Amino acid sequence: MSHRILELEKLKSIENFSSEKWKIRGLNPSEKNLCGLLEKSFNNLLTDLISASNSKNTDKEFENIYEDHFKKIKSNKLDTEEKEFVIDYFDKIAKILEVDSLTRKLNFWTYGTETYDHENAEKIASEKVLAEERERHEILSIDCQKCNTKLETFILERNDDIPSFEFDIIKCIKCSELNLLDKGAGIKKYRFLNYELIEELPKEEFDLVKALNRLYQLKTKAAGNRL
Structure with missing residues (x-):
């Protein structure tokens, strides 16, 4: 069994959106129904990727599977913290797959840029905090x-x-x-x-x-x- 499959199987065996995982991030757990939907979505993605790995699919095929599942996540129903949580797991999966195009696409979907700009991400986070402070x-x-x-x-x-x-x-x-x-x-x-x-x-x-x-x-x- 390849290292990629082992890592995907390991990730699949974890309850990624459990109350404990939310608390580790310093957040209150989201609604149980939402957590269940996210868990199911990621398990489906991991199952498809494991199957593709066993079939020795091409990087392009992995990319298509990944992108298809990413687009199924209804981001308009997630708040900022939930989106960041979801993005972190997609990023983790992209690193396991070691497909460069996935990292670039994920950065583009998330930040509107093909390369992750730490300074810009920090700026966005600071602006969010500042906006919240202005309201309070x-x-x-x-x-x-x-x-x-x-x-x-x-x-x-x-x-x-x-x-x-x-x-x-x-x-x-x-x-x-x-x-x-x-x-x-x-x-x-x-x-x-x-x-x-x-x-x-x-x-x-x-x-x-x-x-x-x-x-x-x-x-x-x-x-x-x-x-």
């Missing part, structure tokens, strides 16, 4: 005075007893322009995006005019350092 939290936003990039502050927790006690001088991460930010009162925890915190100006010492003067001083100093 209140956001304070100002435009950078130089490049108009949105300088955003995510309000993670509020407490009405906390006063507005400081101005922040912040630096846009896109163009390095310094901006003045007044977050206002009631903010207990926050996180920011697209800017760096440069200096905090206590309102006991700085009114708006003094804060703007300090901003001007820092801008002048930064401009001098660039000369």
